Structure formats: C-alpha cells, structure tokens
Amino acid sequence: MDYLFWRLKAEDLELDQVRCYPWIxxxxxxxxxxxxxxxxxxxxxxxxxxxxxxxxxxxxxxxKSDHPESNAVILVDDRNSATTGEALVIKCRTGAAWKENEDTCGLGWCLFDTSNHHIHLGLKGTRKCLSAIHAELLDLIWTMQCLIDIKAMCYTFETDCKELLSITDLPQDWPIYEAELADYASLKGKLPHFNLSYVSRASNTHADFLACSARIRGCSFSYVNAIVPL
Incomplete structure (x- = not known):
C-alpha cells in the first residue's frame, strides 16, 4: 500500500499504468x-x-455518466430508456452473506449499465440477523434506499434468492418480517416502476463477492461509491 499510494507517484510512469494497480x-x-x-x-x-x-x-x-446538466447519477425507467445522463443502467443485483456461527452478516449490491459494466456499488457489514433469507430482505431494502439517496433510479432489481421473491410477493405469509416488509413497501412506493426478478448465482458474482467481503470484516460499516474498495 505504501508503494501504491506514495512511492509509485514518484516514478516516471504513464497515468494509464498507475490507474491499473487497484484493479490488479x-x-x-x-x-x-x-x-x-x-x-x-x-x-x-x-x-x-x-x-x-x-x-x-x-x-x-x-x-459517460458525467453529465453536466444534472445532479442525478443516472435516471432510467424499466423500458431501458434514459431520461437523464448518458450511461444507461438496466439492472441492480443484490446479494447477502450470512453464516449461523458468525456475529456479522454482509450485504452487497452492484449497479450495471447496458454493457454489463458495474458503475456503482455498495457493501455493508451489519450485526447478525435472523436468517439468510432475512439478510437478503435487509439487503434489498438497503439497496433500494441507497439508489434513491444517490438518485440512481434503477427500477430493475435481480436476486439469486428465490425465497426473497416469495416474501415480497406474499408479505401476508411472512408476519415475522412485518416491519421490514413495511419498509420495503414504503421504498417501492417511491419508485415509479419496480421489478424484482431471479438471477442465477453464477450471474450474481459481483454482489455476492461484495457481501462476502463485508461479512469477513466482522464489523459494522457501510460503503457506497463508484470506486471499487481495496
């Protein structure tokens, strides 16, 4: 890290060469x-x-997403037509990491454009919740709130947890999550359009990786940024 952030700058390298180090x-x-x-x-x-x-x-x-005429990060609808900003977001994928014998669970999400490049992300460590399904629900709620806060109005969400679809489709069957489902309904009401669908775990590696990275830190924190954390 000392070399990456300080000594590297003193060397005679092209900017493109320096930029690649965090990605390595x-x-x-x-x-x-x-x-x-x-x-x-x-x-x-x-x-x-x-x-x-x-x-x-x-x-x-x-x-592409640096649009001088708007403070919004990206604003899109579920028909994949951008109304502000040049980069088109088509989906946001969520994932949670929960283990029965650990005190911390991890939450993660990743925002993608039409080229399937991630342009914004979030990861969060939080105290252990009731179950893996509970963690997935909390992750979806946190993700929706984050995107509303940063004005990235993506209306298509994807999860690799089929049970989460059941919980959100039939909230009356899950009274144990009544408070969380009330938060979910409130956030959903703030979006003009909303769609939650299933995606295979093999296609959800970004969000799952962020969630696992948050869990193994073993502490409570929150990170939302366009830059991948080291």
Missing amino acids: LWMVWKARNDKIFNGLNRPPEEILNKVSCECKAWLEATQ
Whole structure:
C-alpha cells in the first residue's frame, strides 16, 4: 500500500499504468477467492487481461455518466430508456452473506449499465440477523434506499434468492418480517416502476463477492461509491 499510494507517484510512469494497480489488487483478490471457494486456478495472463478490460470499461462508464446538466447519477425507467445522463443502467443485483456461527452478516449490491459494466456499488457489514433469507430482505431494502439517496433510479432489481421473491410477493405469509416488509413497501412506493426478478448465482458474482467481503470484516460499516474498495 505504501508503494501504491506514495512511492509509485514518484516514478516516471504513464497515468494509464498507475490507474491499473487497484484493479490488479482487486482481480488478484477475486482469483484468490475463486481458488479457495471454487477450486479454480486463474492463470496470471488471464488476470492481467481481465484487469485491462475492467479498468478500461470502468473509465469509459464513469466518463459517460458525467453529465453536466444534472445532479442525478443516472435516471432510467424499466423500458431501458434514459431520461437523464448518458450511461444507461438496466439492472441492480443484490446479494447477502450470512453464516449461523458468525456475529456479522454482509450485504452487497452492484449497479450495471447496458454493457454489463458495474458503475456503482455498495457493501455493508451489519450485526447478525435472523436468517439468510432475512439478510437478503435487509439487503434489498438497503439497496433500494441507497439508489434513491444517490438518485440512481434503477427500477430493475435481480436476486439469486428465490425465497426473497416469495416474501415480497406474499408479505401476508411472512408476519415475522412485518416491519421490514413495511419498509420495503414504503421504498417501492417511491419508485415509479419496480421489478424484482431471479438471477442465477453464477450471474450474481459481483454482489455476492461484495457481501462476502463485508461479512469477513466482522464489523459494522457501510460503503457506497463508484470506486471499487481495496
């Protein structure tokens, strides 16, 4: 970290070379998790190629979303037509990480544009809740509140938890979550359009990774930003 944030700046390197370092750390961390949790070995060449693609895509996405005529981050509707801003958001994916023998659970979400590049994200560590399903519900509520706060009006949400769809479709069958479902209904009422659908876990790696990263920190915190945390 000392080299990355201080000594690196003193070296005669191009700006594009310096920009890629946080992405290298991020991709190495992801490759490490793939090896530990999925038994996958990523070749160094593959990691570096991924770094180059992700860094370039991130820069393009953030440049496109810089609209001088609006304070909103992005504003879209569920028909995928942007009404302010140039980058088009089509979905926000959520994920939670909960373990019975741990005191902290993790929440995560990731906002994507039409090119499937993430342009905003959030992760949160919070005290242990009732169950994994409860954590997924809390994550959805927190995600909706975050997007409203940053004026990123994405109306399409995706989750890899099928039970969450059941809870939100039939709230009367889940009286144990009455308070949380009231919050959910209140936030949903603030959105002109809203759609929650299922996505496979294999397609939800970004949000799940953020949630797991939050859980293993073992403390309460909240991070919402366009920049990937180290």
